[in-house]
Amino acid sequence: MTTHRPPPHLNPPSAAVETLGLGRTFRGGLGWRRRLALRDVSLHIESGETVGIVGPNGSGKSTLLRLLAGVDRPSTGWVEVLGAPPTARSVRRRLAFLPDGSPFPPELSARRVLDLIASLYGFHRSERRRRIHEMLDRVGLDDAGEAPIRTFSRGMHRRFGLAQAFLTDPEVILLDEPTAGLDAPGFGVLADLLGAARQRGATTVLASHVASDLIEHCDRLALLVSGEVQRIGTPDELLGDQEVLQLRVRGLRPEGLEAVTRSLEDRGAELLEAGPAHRSLLDLYRPGEPLPPGGPPPAPVHPPGLEGDGEP
Amino acid sequence: MNLPLMRLLARRAAPLPALLTVAAISALAIAGQPGRGEIVEVSPRFEAVIVSADKLAASTAWIAGLLAAACLAVVFAARIPDRWFRGEGDWLGGTGTSRSSIVRTALAGILLGSAMFSATLGTMIGSLSGAGTGPAAGEAARPQLLELSLVAGPSRSLVLMPGERFEQELPLARESGCKVRVRVTPTLGAAGPTTSARIEVDGASREETVARRTWLEVEASRTENTVSVTNTGSGALAVLGPGPVEAWRPSDAVAGGHLRLAGHGALFIMFLGAIAFGLGAWMGPGIAAALTAALWLGARMGLSSSAAAESLPGGASLVTAIEAVAEGRSPQVLSAGLASAAAGAVLAGFLLARAALNSWGREGRSS
Numbered sequence: 001m002t003t004h005r006p007p008p009h010l011n012p013p014s015a016a017v018e019t020l021g022l023g024r025t026f027r028g029g030l031g032w033r034r035r036l037a038l039r040d041v042s043l044h045i046e047s048g049e050t051v052g053i054v055g056p057n058g059s060g061k062s063t064l065l066r067l068l069a070g071v072d073r074p075s076t077g078w079v080e081v082l083g084a085p086p087t088a089r090s091v092r093r094r095l096a097f098l099p100d101g102s103p104f105p106p107e108l109s110a111r112r113v114l115d116l117i118a119s120l121y122g123f124h125r126s127e128r129r130r131r132i133h134e135m136l137d138r139v140g141l142d143d144a145g146e147a148p149i150r151t152f153s154r155g156m157h158r159r160f161g162l163a164q165a166f167l168t169d170p171e172v173i174l175l176d177e178p179t180a181g182l183d184a185p186g187f188g189v190l191a192d193l194l195g196a197a198r199q200r201g202a203t204t205v206l207a208s209h210v211a212s213d214l215i216e217h218c219d220r221l222a223l224l225v226s227g228e229v230q231r232i233g234t235p236d237e238l239l240g241d242q243e244v245l246q247l248r249v250r251g252l253r254p255e256g257l258e259a260v261t262r263s264l265e266d267r268g269a270e271l272l273e274a275g276p277a278h279r280s281l282l283d284l285y286r287p288g289e290p291l292p293p294g295g296p297p298p299a300p301v302h303p304p305g306l307e308g309d310g311e312p
Numbered sequence: 313m314n315l316p317l318m319r320l321l322a323r324r325a326a327p328l329p330a331l332l333t334v335a336a337i338s339a340l341a342i343a344g345q346p347g348r349g350e351i352v353e354v355s356p357r358f359e360a361v362i363v364s365a366d367k368l369a370a371s372t373a374w375i376a377g378l379l380a381a382a383c384l385a386v387v388f389a390a391r392i393p394d395r396w397f398r399g400e401g402d403w404l405g406g407t408g409t410s411r412s413s414i415v416r417t418a419l420a421g422i423l424l425g426s427a428m429f430s431a432t433l434g435t436m437i438g439s440l441s442g443a444g445t446g447p448a449a450g451e452a453a454r455p456q457l458l459e460l461s462l463v464a465g466p467s468r469s470l471v472l473m474p475g476e477r478f479e480q481e482l483p484l485a486r487e488s489g490c491k492v493r494v495r496v497t498p499t500l501g502a503a504g505p506t507t508s509a510r511i512e513v514d515g516a517s518r519e520e521t522v523a524r525r526t527w528l529e530v531e532a533s534r535t536e537n538t539v540s541v542t543n544t545g546s547g548a549l550a551v552l553g554p555g556p557v558e559a560w561r562p563s564d565a566v567a568g569g570h571l572r573l574a575g576h577g578a579l580f581i582m583f584l585g586a587i588a589f590g591l592g593a594w595m596g597p598g599i600a601a602a603l604t605a606a607l608w609l610g611a612r613m614g615l616s617s618s619a620a621a622e623s624l625p626g627g628a629s630l631v632t633a634i635e636a637v638a639e640g641r642s643p644q645v646l647s648a649g650l651a652s653a654a655a656g657a658v659l660a661g662f663l664l665a666r667a668a669l670n671s672w673g674r675e676g677r678s679s
Contacts, residue, residue: 071405073670093408103399105320116316120407164403174406 016203017045023076052214055224061207069097096170102157106150154181179213321421338377381429390592390600434574462559493529507545569642580626590664623649
């Protein structure tokens with residue numbers, strides 16, 4: 001059962017999010033079988049930190065975020081956000097949560113839903129109007145602001161979700177699968193919003209099953225598998241491979257690659273993969289952006305000894 | 313209380329298609345009344361007792377519309393918490409508003425939506441009857457309606473054989489233009505299946521053939537205080553209790569008649585909506601709606617013969633109110649008992665929903 005008083009060592013002043021032995025069990029079937037969604041999760045997230053929760057589907061990421069947001073209650077353990085239980089009113093007004101999927105009222109327009117959310121947070125009408133206008137513009141939905149949410153595409157749904165999460169300038173932001181369904185400009189929107197949140201010292205927790213989506217935004221990553229935190233550390237500590245070095249080179253034609261390969265071999269290294277880099281889709285979306293000279297980019301070039309899929 | 317949330321919930325409790333459905337059913341109930349405006353003459357003797365279809369049109373519309381509105385309101389109200397458990401609670405519960413406040417606001421929205429059903433229905437019927445073809449229209453066009461001021465008489469029915477007489481004392485404090493009526497029906501036990509009867513008050517009398525359940529009515533002055541009914545025919549006559557004698561006084565509540573009926577209807581739908589909302593927070597919308605209907609029907613049947621039936625929203629008082637409007641009379645003002653019962657249901661709905669929403673993700677509903 002949940003304890004009602006936090007242990008004395010919990011929640012040092014700098015912690016924005018703190019959990020200790022957090023667990024969540026769901027009843028299944030007729031209530032006899034129990035499904036363990038989270039087991040003994042202990043996290044300490046500093047104020048201003050951006051932490052990613054990564055793990056496969058069904059590993060408990062969404063459950064953990066719902067517990068941190070205070071919309072679900074733990075079966076065991078303790079959770080504190082900004083020094084108090086997340087269900088406390090003082091905390092909820094400083095916290096924002098982007099749930100998985102798009103559970104927003106489909107019959108309302110984006111502007112109406114944002115107005116509803118901002119009013120639930122207690123913002124005045126004039127302030128609501130200003131924030132909603134700014135936020136819709138920022139996420140690129142200004143033109144679609146009056147359309148019912150049910151008419152949105154998946155990417156628009158996700159951008160709208162980001163808008164509602166960042167609308168109130170919260171101190172703690174919890175984002176569940178924020179990149180799912182995002183298009184290239186959407187990734188730019190997310191990066192922009194996360195950057196601004198970081199600048200004003202907000203703490204962000206992101207959950208995703210695609211680690212590469214989070215690496216560039218996160219100070220630390222926590223690996224969640226079968227409801228348990230397996231590892232936690234910086235992206236380099238968790239995903240970095242000290243044996244493999246990645247190079248991006250500008251100004252070298254494919255013919256020059258042989259010399260590079262030889263040079264690397266002279267130093268006892270082995271070139272695993274090389275080929276022309278791809279431009280970002282975002283670059284192509286920009287009106288008037290010229291295509292590379294000579295039409296489409298050349299086919300990948302493999303170093304001597306490497307064929308097709310890169311295997312020798 | 314959060315106005316945008318209340319607006320959303322009101323919209324969900326009474327969505328536009330449902331309002332249009334209720335309006336259409338009401339219109340069909342009026343337009344589709346069989347024999348409307350026609351007098352079918354079976355025989356000269358029976359002509360007087362044939363029920364005019366016009367007299368039934370307004371009450372049929374009210375009953376059909378209210379039944380449709382009540383069913384829809386129960387289903388919509390029961391569905392609202394289910395949407396919260398299916399994901400909406402994730403963002404709704406994560407906002408800075410307390411759960412009590414959200415439940416309170418939701419309930420207010422549902423009640424508002426429920427009231428919209430009744431208002432739509434009342435406006436619809438009012439405008440149709442205002443076209444001048446219905447009986448309610450004819451009555452509403454009168455400068456005055458009648459308002460019930462007294463119910464009196466024995467608590468049980470009694471039978472008058474040919475030549476027998478029934479008397480009931482009335483208070484002297486009556487206004488001019490007051491009408492007194494007695495509820496009667498022919499019954500077996502004498503020479504024929506029908507009979508005739510005479511009602512007398514203050515020297516004014518009226519004799520009618522009685523072939524079905526009906527009211528014998530006469531205008532009464534203030535000089536005497538007894539109403540009497542005499543069986544002047546050859547068949548038996550039953551004076552129907554409880555309280556077969558009614559005195560009606562003139563009222564200037566011409567528009568108020570429909571408003572009061574709308575109030576009765578609104579209380580009925582709010583009563584059901586609040587219970588459905590509370591139960592819906594604990595169980596699926598289908599089961600909650602069915603259980604709400606079963607609870608109400610159980611109460612209606614259990615209370616049918618007691619005085620408490622008057623305090624059940626949608627019970628005896630609503631039926632009486634509908635009958636009154638159909639007859640061009642003003643229904644009774646909402647009683648304190650009726651309002652208390654509806655308020656109790658709203659409180660029960662709030663407490664049920666509040667307790668269920670301690671967690672937005674109840675174990676049984678989470679996945």
